[in-house]
Amino acid sequence: MRAWEAFHAMQQRPASDRADLLDAIASHITALGDGLLSTTEGETGLHHMRLLAERDRTTTTLAMFADAVREGSWVGATIDTSDATRKPVPKPDLRRMLRPLGPVAVFGAGNFPLAYSTAGGDTASALAAGCPVIVKGHPSHPATGEAVAHAVAQAVRELRFHPGTFSFLHAGGTRTNAIGQRLIQHGCIRAVGFTGSVGGGLALAQIAGDRPDPIPVFSEMGSVNPVFVLPHALKQQLRSIVDKLYASATNAAGQMCTCPGLIMMIRSDEAEDLVRALADKFNDADPMVMLSPKMRSNYLARVREITQADGVELRGGSPQSAMGSDGPVRAAPVVFRTSFETFRRSPTLHEECFGPSTIVVMCDDEQQLASAAAAVQGSLTGSIFAGGYDAALANQIQIILEQRVGRLIFNGVPTGVEPCASMVHGGPFPATNQPHTTAVGRYAIERWCRPVCYQNAPEAMLPDELRSDNPRRVLRLVDGKWTRDTLGPR
């Protein structure tokens, strides 16, 4: 398979060449200009400004990984030097670093046609790690996928990487599952990246796990992103919280993995004010364009399930248009309200509703609020709005959420995932199937690697980062000390 040849060819080149490749991909995507954005707008219904921001985010991500690859410390180079005089047995020379797994299959997301798709974070981090990438194009934005794939291929050619370094498969219609399955089963594929539904992510992981040589699948899946609004925050910042929650829940028609799906509060006059103000905003909203008829029908089915749950009240938004009278791709945003007791006993309220909706859970007291935190499923994010006097309760909620989310946000909403080194876009099941990883940020590279230890290896057989002369001056842990120094002769 060409991707495997490309993998070995990549290993022969200095790491900085991969950084140049990532920069060239960013340039070629930018060079596609407004034409790309118009194509994507037409395919997805996402607004021009949003797509402009998403393109910037895509190129920022490529640049971030280029920087990380040039800097070099991401490999975790670690050296323990030998001691021939040690008794009873001599100590060997041991050197360890992350090494790339091999060709990676990427299944992009429908909701981020640029940032989590053809040349999105999975592709960028895999190429950064030194892994060729085969993208299965998302069927809901084929023209966007092809345009971006051309940009990547152009960069690959320009920098004289092996043509198997990047491939793009059109796989829409009835073939989409079969092609995906064959790709994951192919002996040359060594890892898989996926962004999408819980069902989809688990299905791919199952196929990969059933191989004679199981391979890792990194699935970013469903997330409810609970938001806790504490009493003093309600008193101090009610209007601003309402505006932020509404904007976050309806951003891109709620089709964000970080859409705030649960809003937890303690019953009070201010909490009722918040519900009313939020309901007004949902009532005033026009039906929103969704990514595809399939997304819309999934959304409406979930809205129906939630509406029909005992003890759940529709508080804002137009149930009629939400239920199916606004054409093939529009749907209304809706806000529900329920009690802690209803939430506790209703599994359907714990699951993601992908679209412009949110559920307010009203608790009786602090104890119930803490129990609500303990009851939420694994999630990408958890938010705490806390005022000055909320510190003790905020701390209690924080300790519970630290066990359940990848990112804890203080006085802010979950949407807005910053592509930077510290970002964690991951979390316990069902947010992901691999809670030790992140899909965004510098540490996303590590998914495509495995640590390898070299024992008593001749210098000539070591990767650059582990050679005694440390030609790239990477930061290394040598005999327990962090240093960029060279080592003496062995």
Next chain:
Amino acid sequence: MRAWEAFHAMQQRPASDRADLLDAIASHITALGDGLLSTTEGETGLHHMRLLAERDRTTTTLAMFADAVREGSWVGATIDTSDATRKPVPKPDLRRMLRPLGPVAVFGAGNFPLAYSTAGGDTASALAAGCPVIVKGHPSHPATGEAVAHAVAQAVRELRFHPGTFSFLHAGGTRTNAIGQRLIQHGCIRAVGFTGSVGGGLALAQIAGDRPDPIPVFSEMGSVNPVFVLPHALKQQLRSIVDKLYASATNAAGQMCTCPGLIMMIRSDEAEDLVRALADKFNDADPMVMLSPKMRSNYLARVREITQADGVELRGGSPQSAMGSDGPVRAAPVVFRTSFETFRRSPTLHEECFGPSTIVVMCDDEQQLASAAAAVQGSLTGSIFAGGYDAALANQIQIILEQRVGRLIFNGVPTGVEPCASMVHGGPFPATNQPHTTAVGRYAIERWCRPVCYQNAPEAMLPDELRSDNPRRVLRLVDGKWTRDTLGPR
């Protein structure tokens, strides 16, 4: 559950207290003196000298993790500071580090009653991470397990950790599977460590995966540890290679996860000399004491399978005693020989044979040797014996093995796993089910953690390692630069 209370209590104490706990555990184990070693010798049949070395290794491991916890950089603290002036949206403050998962269940190994059992690497690394540990005692060394558990509990008491910080369950006989299953299914258990067979490791992973909230299981399982002896190495170091291979394959009656199960060579006079010399050593060996009647019967069953495979020749060792006439726990070491073609088509030759045996695979040429490397299953180790003129072939084999093993050894045998920062004791399936991890060495801590990102968190709500004043002076990646400095006010 007490372990969960203990977990929260652990988070309230400075990390250095955990380091003190690990040191105290080491002291209490050492204080058990020869009494412990005699008990273990009686239960396992392992020799006194081996157990002395294993005890040293256990205390060295505890000390290594204590050092790592005191040094503090293992958490991967990473900070991106805010930029309120950024357009179009302000940049938030983001800080990320590894955080402990919660209570961990440890299923120790039968073959390392000290180093991979009650207070072995899994327990030490989980406590280092800040996770309480519940050990399911191994039924083949209950008295050893209990003695070590007492030492750990004593250290926990002395340092006033919550009593739920460490628990030990006796679980032998018919209850062993049921107790193991209930432990993994318990809602408070957040991760599992296991060392043992492929079947056992996969069964535990299945139970954990079937939970409503799946948890990670880190299983270290079966490994064949292929050894490639290249032509010039054969010419230069034949005698020494024979001695090393024999010692490695029969060390602890071959009951090591790093026992060299496959020896790959290119047909030549020297290769035949090696087989003859090795066969002589196996012929001269007495039957060896195995860990338990069950280990012995499993070993004999595997020896029988291999003996019966078409094209496999028994070259050394006593088939009769190996087949079952040496009492309840003794079995003879055996060496087989086969061709590349037979190896290629016989799945049974690719699987671990846990006991004092090895298979020589004779290849026709360099091409077949490379194909043999490409045919081996995922393994903890791969060894290459290479002389001065073997460099090109060694490089070819190395590139293939890098995809298949966790540790690549040059001119050495796989046994002897050094507990140090650079060690990788892991590898692709079936060596482990989590190839991105290691069961030995500093990085073993990371298994019990998950990255958490704090966005715009008040200083008071941040863990020490992420506070602006960096009270522990840990090395952190701040805005792309590695530093131990404090940050200015926000």
